[in-house]
Amino acid sequence: MKFDSTQFGTQEIDPKSIVTFPKGIPGFEGSTRFKLFHEDREAPIVHWLQSLDEPDVAFALVDPARFGLNFEFTLTDEEEKLLQMNNVADIAVLLIAYKPQSGAASNANINANINGPIVLNMATHLGMQKVLVGLEADITLKPKSPAA
Numbered sequence: 001m002k003f004d005s006t007q008f009g010t011q012e013i014d015p016k017s018i019v020t021f022p023k024g025i026p027g028f029e030g031s032t033r034f035k036l037f038h039e040d041r042e043a044p045i046v047h048w049l050q051s052l053d054e055p056d057v058a059f060a061l062v063d064p065a066r067f068g069l070n071f072e073f074t075l076t077d078e079e080e081k082l083l084q085m086n087n088v089a090d091i092a093v094l095l096i097a098y099k100p101q102s103g104a105a106s107n108a109n110i111n112a113n114i115n116g117p118i119v120l121n122m123a124t125h126l127g128m129q130k131v132l133v134g135l136e137a138d139i140t141l142k143p144k145s146p147a148a
Helices: 077-083
Strands: 002-005 009-012 033-038 046-051 058-062 091-098 111-121 126-129
Touching: 058 111, 077 111, 077 126
Parallel strands: none
Antiparallel strands: 002 009, 033 046, 046 058, 058 091, 091 111, 111 126
């Protein structure tokens, strides 16, 4: 099937590769069908989750492990059922990345939403956004070692 994306132009989509978010993504409940794209390289840093229902909606996703983050959380029985989860090895966890607005407190070029990871079952092509309430995070910053 062909799809016209505002960001990626006309794309040929294999219907078997469509990822369905049965409840949508909070704030984008009308978008339930997505295509996951990535950079054309062996170990892509950024993935793109393009809505097939709204051509203007696309999310940049990153693997938290690439940034030293290890997520451990429990899915509810309802969430496991929604994802049709049978094997934890089929689950991928990605973070929505975004560019801070000018004048934001952060000086970072790119931020990631650690309170709302995207959870994908790669076997069933089902997904959801897990909203983590009361998440506590410890971040250790290490200074660069002096140049020799």
